[in-house]
Amino acid sequence: MTTLAARGDLVVSIRVAEPELAARLGDLIGQTRGLRVADPGEQADLILSRPDGAEGHFEQPLTPRERDVIALLAEGLSNREIGGRLGISPDTAKFHVGRVIDKLDATGRTDAVAHAARLGIIRL
Amino acid sequence: MTSSPSPLAALSSALADAVTAISPHVVEVQSHRSLASGFIWRDGLIVTPDETLAEEGGIAIELADGTVLDATLVGRDPATDVALLRATGGQMTPVVFGSDAVRPGGLTQIVAAAESAPLAAFGTIVAVGPAWQSMRGGTIDTRIELDLPLRRRAEGGLAVDGNGRAFGMAVRGPRGRTLVIPAATIDRVAGQIAEHGRVPVSYLGAGLRDVPLDDGGSGAMAMTIDRDGPAAAGGLRQGDIILSWQDERVAHVGALLRRLRATPVGTTVTLGVRRGGVPVELAITLGDRPAG
Numbered sequence: 001m002t003t004l005a006a007r008g009d010l011v012v013s014i015r016v017a018e019p020e021l022a023a024r025l026g027d028l029i030g031q032t033r034g035l036r037v038a039d040p041g042e043q044a045d046l047i048l049s050r051p052d053g054a055e056g057h058f059e060q061p062l063t064p065r066e067r068d069v070i071a072l073l074a075e076g077l078s079n080r081e082i083g084g085r086l087g088i089s090p091d092t093a094k095f096h097v098g099r100v101i102d103k104l105d106a107t108g109r110t111d112a113v114a115h116a117a118r119l120g121i122i123r124l
Numbered sequence: 125m126t127s128s129p130s131p132l133a134a135l136s137s138a139l140a141d142a143v144t145a146i147s148p149h150v151v152e153v154q155s156h157r158s159l160a161s162g163f164i165w166r167d168g169l170i171v172t173p174d175e176t177l178a179e180e181g182g183i184a185i186e187l188a189d190g191t192v193l194d195a196t197l198v199g200r201d202p203a204t205d206v207a208l209l210r211a212t213g214g215q216m217t218p219v220v221f222g223s224d225a226v227r228p229g230g231l232t233q234i235v236a237a238a239e240s241a242p243l244a245a246f247g248t249i250v251a252v253g254p255a256w257q258s259m260r261g262g263t264i265d266t267r268i269e270l271d272l273p274l275r276r277r278a279e280g281g282l283a284v285d286g287n288g289r290a291f292g293m294a295v296r297g298p299r300g301r302t303l304v305i306p307a308a309t310i311d312r313v314a315g316q317i318a319e320h321g322r323v324p325v326s327y328l329g330a331g332l333r334d335v336p337l338d339d340g341g342s343g344a345m346a347m348t349i350d351r352d353g354p355a356a357a358g359g360l361r362q363g364d365i366i367l368s369w370q371d372e373r374v375a376h377v378g379a380l381l382r383r384l385r386a387t388p389v390g391t392t393v394t395l396g397v398r399r400g401g402v403p404v405e406l407a408i409t410l411g412d413r414p415a416g
Contacts, residue, residue, distance in 0.1 A: 074381070076261040076325060076413075078202045080179055090179035101259055101298045112259040117377035121331040121347045124377070124384055 009036045013044030062103065067119055069096045070104075074116040075123055139233060139246060142288040146235040147242040148188045149219035149290075150282060153195075153209070156181030161236035161243070161280035162209065163293065164216045170209040171314050172280040173295045173305075174200045177207045187214045190240040199317035203262025203325075204309055205295050208317040219282060221307035223291035228252050232270060234294045234302075236281025243281065245294075247272030247302075261385045265312075268292060268304035324389045327413035329353015330360055334376045343367045343398065344377045358408030361399065368396030384410070 012029055014022050014037060025048060029035045038044040062070065065086075072082045083093035104112055116122055151170055153162040155178035162172030162185065170185055177183070183195040193211040200207035226249060234245040253267035270283070274296050282290040283304045292304035316323045331348030343365040349356050360366075366380060367373065370393055374380045387393060392409045 073259055074261070076203050076385075078174075078200070081415075083179075094179065104259065104298075113261070113378040113381050114376065117332070117334045117344075121333050122377050122381070123331045123348070123350075124328045124381055 009034055010046060011036060011038045011042060011044045012046045012048055013038040015047055015049040062100065062119075065096055066100045066103070069093070070100050070112055070116045071120055071122055073097055073100060074113040139244075142233060142284055143235050143242050143244045145288055146219070146282055146284055146290060147237070148217055150188060150235050150237045150242065152186040152237040152239055153177065153280060154184045154186065159238075159277050161278055163280070163282050163290075164218045165208070165310070165314055166218050166318075167216055168210055168212050169198070169218075169314070169318060170195065170211060171293060171310055172207050172209060173293065174202045174205050174207040175295065176276065176279045183209060185209065185211050186237070186239055187216070188237065188240055188242075189215060191215070199321045199323075201262065201313050201317060201323045203258055203260040203323070204264060204313045205258070205262075205305055206293075206310060206313040206317070208314050219290050221290050221292075221311070223285040223287070223289040223307075225285040225287060225289070226252055226266070226268060226291050226306075231286050232272075233284045234270075234272065234274065234278055234281045235284055236278035236294070238277055243275075243278050245272045245274060245278060245281075257382060257385065261381060262313075263309070263385065264305060265308040266306045268306060269297075270294070270302040270304065272302055273300070274302040325413040326384050326387055326389050326391075327353065327411045328355045328384060328408065329411065330355040332366070332377045332380065335365060337365070337398075342375050344374065344380050354408050354411040358395075359406050360395070360397065360408065363399070364404070365398040366395055367398055367403075370394055371396070 012035055014025050026037050029037050068086055072085055079094040080090045083090040149164050151162050153160045153172045158176055158178045160176035162170045165171040184192055185195050186192045191214040193214050195209040195211040198208040198210050228249055228251055230249045232249050236243040248271045250271045251269045255263055255265050256267045257263055274294055279295050281294050283292045283294050284290050292306040295303055295305055297303040329350035330346045332344040333347055334342055335345040336342050346360055346362055346364045349362055369383045389410055389412045392407050395406045397404045397406055
């Protein structure tokens with residue numbers, strides 16, 4: 001704690017997918033004494049994200065295509081089956097699946113189902 | 125004064141000997157635009173990671189003696205990253221799994237193949253944990269993580285303990301981590317693929333999503349019902365909220381799925397459901413998920 005106090009302002013990183021909400025939070029933090037928003041690449045003291053982790057969890061938000069993929073991934077479909085459902089090639093599906101898994105895994109062991117169930121319907 | 129042999133030289137020789145001993149069980153797997161490794165699981169049957177195997181096109185394997193054989197796909201299970209190939213004609217000696225030395229801090233080697241030559245890696249077993257479920261809901265019997273970087277071509281190689289005994293297949297996990305699919309998982313999944321051509325997947329036949337409950341807590345609401353599916357046959361209706369599975373509370377779809385994946389096809393389960401605010405019990409016999 002002494003190091004934080006010695007450095008002055010607490011540096012806050014905003015990890016929220018919605019740009020409007022992120023902008024509002026940025027404004028509020030900017031008006032508050034003792035707090036400031038982290039510069040790009042700067043190590044933050046605190047991270048601000050949504051409590052349910054649905055989107056705030058991600059360092060980068062999911063693209064619309066990745067949202068489609070995550071539900072099918074949670075259902076346990078193969079890349080070929082995911083490609084078939086979405087009308088894309090199995091190799092393209094595989095690429096999206098890899099991106100989704102890397103994003104999901106940002107916090108270690110994660111659960112595609114938990115994320116997907118917040119975003120939409122999972123067919124089991 | 126005569127110099128005694130360096131202990132490092134002895135260690136080095138022992139490591140190289142272990143690679144030589146295991147490499148006859150390891151093959152290169154060539155599929156469309158992909159080179160990876162695999163190993164001889166049973167006579168004529170080769171296990172390789174699902175992830176590195178191309179989605180279409182021809183497959184060939186190259187044995188340690190340089191023989192190249194055409195291979196056919198028996199089946200693949202993306203949930204556990206196991207694919208099974210069949211090839212005949214060559215001299216194939218199946219690997220014998222068996223290790224009691226899979227502990228954190230233990231040393232391990234990966235023995236893979238580049239064409240007919242061994243491709244080796246050496247490192248530490250970082251962590252050994254309980255069974256876990258993959259992103260696709262497959263059960264991996266033990267979580268084994270290694271600290272060594274695994275090149276793509278070495279995926280599918282055998283993980284070997286300090287006694288030279290194989291304990292699983294090395295694969296790349298998310299974010300480039302090296303994981304081992306343990307022998308128990310491979311034997312179970314490859315066995316199902318060999319028998320059925322695929323791994324049966326327990327199926328309910330309902331589209332679900334998490335919903336908060338009026339009186340606190342949450343459940344899994346049936347948004348859609350597959351008309352020909354097991355849930356419909358058991359009386360589940362659109363709008364029902366599933367609250368329990370075999371008298372155990374399930375608060376969300378994830379919890380329901382974990383129980384579903386752990387229950388074999390053909391089992392009849394009791395679901396506790398809230399329908400229009402009224403508790404209802406349903407008996408549903410799990411089906412096998414239709415293809416596609």
